[in-house]
Amino acid sequence: MTAKTTASFAPGHRLMLTFLVALCILVACVLSTETNMPTQNMSNKERAELREEARDMFYHAYHAYMENAYPADELMPLSCKGRYRGVTPSRGDMDDILGNFSMTLVDTLDTLVLLGDFTEFEHAVKLVIRDVQFDSDIIVSVFETNIRMVGGLLSAHILAEYLQKHADTMHWYKGELLEMSRELGYRLLPAFNTSTGIPHARVNLRLGMKDPMLKKSRETCTACAGTILLEFAALSRLTGDPIFEVRAHAAMDALWKLRHRGSDLMGTVLNVHSGDWVRRDSGVGAGIDSYYEYLFKSYVLLGDDKYLARFNRHYNAVMKYVSEGPMLLDVLMHRPHAKSKNFMDSLLAFWPGLQVLSGDLKPAVQTHEMLYQVMQMHTFIPEAFTVDFQIHWGQHPLRPEFIESTYFLYRATGDHHYLQVGKRALKTLQQHAKVSCGYAAVNDVRTGKHEDRMDSFVLSETIKYLFLLFSDPQDLIINVDEFVFTTEAHLLPLSIAQLGNATFSFRQSDEHNVLDFMRTCPSSNKLFPEKVRKPLRNFITGSCPRTTAGKRLSALDFQASNADHLRAVYDMGITMVSVGDRSQGKIIKQYSRYFFAFIQAKSHEEGEMGLQFMQEMLELTKMQSINQLAQLQAVAYATDEKAQDWVALMAGPSHFSPELIGDQFVEGDVMLAQPLRACDETLENAAEAKGKILVAERGDCTFVSKARLAQKVGAVALIVCDNVPGSSGETQPMFAMSGDGKDDVLIPVVFMYSVEFGKLTAVMQRRKQQPLGVRVMQMVEFKRWQLAKAQRQNQTVAATQKPDKEL
Numbered sequence: 001m002t003a004k005t006t007a008s009f010a011p012g013h014r015l016m017l018t019f020l021v022a023l024c025i026l027v028a029c030v031l032s033t034e035t036n037m038p039t040q041n042m043s044n045k046e047r048a049e050l051r052e053e054a055r056d057m058f059y060h061a062y063h064a065y066m067e068n069a070y071p072a073d074e075l076m077p078l079s080c081k082g083r084y085r086g087v088t089p090s091r092g093d094m095d096d097i098l099g100n101f102s103m104t105l106v107d108t109l110d111t112l113v114l115l116g117d118f119t120e121f122e123h124a125v126k127l128v129i130r131d132v133q134f135d136s137d138i139i140v141s142v143f144e145t146n147i148r149m150v151g152g153l154l155s156a157h158i159l160a161e162y163l164q165k166h167a168d169t170m171h172w173y174k175g176e177l178l179e180m181s182r183e184l185g186y187r188l189l190p191a192f193n194t195s196t197g198i199p200h201a202r203v204n205l206r207l208g209m210k211d212p213m214l215k216k217s218r219e220t221c222t223a224c225a226g227t228i229l230l231e232f233a234a235l236s237r238l239t240g241d242p243i244f245e246v247r248a249h250a251a252m253d254a255l256w257k258l259r260h261r262g263s264d265l266m267g268t269v270l271n272v273h274s275g276d277w278v279r280r281d282s283g284v285g286a287g288i289d290s291y292y293e294y295l296f297k298s299y300v301l302l303g304d305d306k307y308l309a310r311f312n313r314h315y316n317a318v319m320k321y322v323s324e325g326p327m328l329l330d331v332l333m334h335r336p337h338a339k340s341k342n343f344m345d346s347l348l349a350f351w352p353g354l355q356v357l358s359g360d361l362k363p364a365v366q367t368h369e370m371l372y373q374v375m376q377m378h379t380f381i382p383e384a385f386t387v388d389f390q391i392h393w394g395q396h397p398l399r400p401e402f403i404e405s406t407y408f409l410y411r412a413t414g415d416h417h418y419l420q421v422g423k424r425a426l427k428t429l430q431q432h433a434k435v436s437c438g439y440a441a442v443n444d445v446r447t448g449k450h451e452d453r454m455d456s457f458v459l460s461e462t463i464k465y466l467f468l469l470f471s472d473p474q475d476l477i478i479n480v481d482e483f484v485f486t487t488e489a490h491l492l493p494l495s496i497a498q499l500g501n502a503t504f505s506f507r508q509s510d511e512h513n514v515l516d517f518m519r520t521c522p523s524s525n526k527l528f529p530e531k532v533r534k535p536l537r538n539f540i541t542g543s544c545p546r547t548t549a550g551k552r553l554s555a556l557d558f559q560a561s562n563a564d565h566l567r568a569v570y571d572m573g574i575t576m577v578s579v580g581d582r583s584q585g586k587i588i589k590q591y592s593r594y595f596f597a598f599i600q601a602k603s604h605e606e607g608e609m610g611l612q613f614m615q616e617m618l619e620l621t622k623m624q625s626i627n628q629l630a631q632l633q634a635v636a637y638a639t640d641e642k643a644q645d646w647v648a649l650m651a652g653p654s655h656f657s658p659e660l661i662g663d664q665f666v667e668g669d670v671m672l673a674q675p676l677r678a679c680d681e682t683l684e685n686a687a688e689a690k691g692k693i694l695v696a697e698r699g700d701c702t703f704v705s706k707a708r709l710a711q712k713v714g715a716v717a718l719i720v721c722d723n724v725p726g727s728s729g730e731t732q733p734m735f736a737m738s739g740d741g742k743d744d745v746l747i748p749v750v751f752m753y754s755v756e757f758g759k760l761t762a763v764m765q766r767r768k769q770q771p772l773g774v775r776v777m778q779m780v781e782f783k784r785w786q787l788a789k790a791q792r793q794n795q796t797v798a799a800t801q802k803p804d805k806e807l
């Protein structure tokens with residue numbers, strides 16, 4: 001007997017099960033992209049052409065910077081001029097990267113050597129020695145200054161000496177760059193004067209920590225404090241001054257002590273004085289990424305087994321709790337079984353590269369494949385994307401991480417798939433980011449709109465890794481296997497371990513010799529990645545053996561990232577169809593439909609399982625919607641003059657502002673900021689802002705800097721509205737805005753998509769004469785309030801009817 005039971009979900013249902021959506025989108029990608037094709041081998045000729053194209057890209061960006069921006073820190077590719085700290089309008093905390101020290105040139109020096117352009121390298125080194133100085137009254141990020149400036153100077157110094165020896169050139173060079181990096185190192189040292197030894201996030205180049213603006217400084221991120229050791233150890237060993245290395249080891253030791261003893265995980269933000277965690281989210285992306293990288297690479301560079309042991313402890317914890325098949329999802333360090341975010345950020349794309357170096361190839365291949373599908377779906381990998389691969393934050397500043405991992409995977413496997421991936425990444429940059437004056441960041445991958453920024457890592461990392469990917473190691477002037485790439489892709493030689501008055505001995509562990517691992521390539525590994533990628537993309541064809549026999553897969557255990565699970569639900573008769581609205585070849589909106597048909601199940605038994613599975617899924621959906629509702633914020637207003645009837649527009653919370661809990665709300669008249677982006681020092685209408693609920697548009701500066709400005713002018717709350725036309729909480733997952741780890745914002749801040757904001761402005765316009773008063777509160781509280789009101793009204797009606805009934 002065959003029962004015919006069909007369940008389907010309406011398209012656009014926004015609380016649809018994320019796992020199924022993820023699955024569905026994977027299917028859609030597979031069907032619509034070239035990944036279904038067997039990997040094409042790339043001819044030597046084509047590879048060489050791509051290498052030359054990467055070289056051309058470098059010069060296009062480099063000349064644009066040198067001719068239009070130098071000695072500024074960065075090129076602004078749209079206005080074709082330099083970005084100077086204190087001169088160019090501020091972007092808020094983001095500008096802590098800039099120190100008016102010609103950052104892009106310093107960051108780029110070693111790429112010139114890799115390209116074999118010794119003439120330009122020599123010229124650029126002379127410019128840096130002549131022009132760059134550090135005695136400025138400017139607050140800079142310790143982390144960024146270290147990885148870009150100290151790392152850039154050290155690597156250039158090492159290569160200048162290398163060229164003196166091997167290319168019979170630059171004989172005039174007398175170690176000036178090393179002296180400069182030593183000076184800069186000293187200027188960063190005051191940041192390390194904390195009770196824990198964990199450095200402050202920011203320091204004034206001239207005044208150290210004596211700058212009054214730094215008085216309240218206490219929070220830093222794990223990656224910020226834990227990405228110092230490679231540069232500082234090199235600095236100590238090259239200069240013979242141990243202070244840098246001593247301080248950096250102490251910071252690493254202090255961080256290690258803060259791990260959660262149960263889970264072995266770390267949080268992302270901490271207090272440098274007390275060592276308390278401020279943010280306990282634990283993943284491998286923003287806020288923590290390069291801490292893991294530096295643990296492993298410190299072992300490789302310095303040979304200290306302690307760092308390998310620490311890395312391994314954290315790595316096992318990450319693989320146990322954070323890793324979900326190809327996905328990496330944050331958990332709470334003290335509650336590692338609960339996911340704390342439903343999105344991933346693009347910074348985690350470095351992780352497969354690190355996994356390759358540490359010898360764990362299989363998950364590296366899987367995560368890289370997932371990221372490649374995200375890239376194909378959205379052209380670039382957006383800054384953040386949800387577990388169902390929708391855009392959470394659409395910006396793309398031409399980051400290197402995905403290309404970096406592609407390079408390491410190619411070096412480890414020799415699989416031409418990675419050359420094809422690199423080719424696609426390169427062509428995408430050419431088509432969508434190249435402008436007449438360099439390469440411009442993408443403000444939103446949905447619209448392709450450019451931003452007036454070209455970060456220094458575009459030259460120091462993104463294009464460098466592309467060039468390396470398409471180069472034959474033998475053709476390079478240096479043997480890159482004898483170097484460690486810092487997190488900013490600067491080259492530090494392994495020989496550093498034996499240099500100077502090193503206080504730490506060099507011991508290379510036999511069981512973990514990374515270089516040996518790299519040198520055996522290509523090997524049988526070459527055949528391996530294809531085998532790992534395949535199940536992720538071909539599960540629907542049913543060509544792989546089934547592995548679920550016997551055990552029923554419950555909805556609770558189901559992981560969209562697990563190929564066996566995907567096959568199992570297919571066998572149970574569950575079909576997922578993904579429909580995407582496309583515009584100019586890009587998917588702009590994704591709908592998902594889910595069908596269960598008993599008749600399509602592989603067997604009667606599996607049909608029964610499918611039915612049960614769908615029922616469990618429905619239960620989970622309900623639970624999920626309750627959870628989501630708890631986080632959802634509401635911007636509510638009365639629709640009538642007597643304030644009898646209210647409606648609420650959906651909004652998202654922020655991580656950096658106080659949460660409105662229970663019956664708390666903030667009330668005030670809405671007022672649009674002038675200018676609407678609210679990124680300047682103050683507002684044109686600042687005088688009227690006191691007591692108002694300010695509205696500012698997303699873009700140009702961080703969420704938190706808008707919040708600080710709103711607070712400064714006396715607003716009681718801030719609504720940040722989206723800048724992408726047509727976006728809506730009805731069709732996109734809501735998210736919480738991230739801050740910068742400081743907790744100085746005391747007013748509630750919520751985010752509103754464009755469609756909801758459109759409704760709000762429509763009401764404001766209708767009431768031109770009168771200001772519109774709104775309440776910002778939790779959505780769940782708004783619903784409760786409405787429900788209670790309806791019940792009261794019912795009771796009143798019932799009470800007036802009661803006597804009749806009793807009669």
Ligand code: DMJ
Pocket residue numbers: 147290347399400401457461487488489
């Ligand atoms: C780079 O500056 C470094 O790679 C850093 O570790 C994090 N990310 C940026 C580029 O995305």
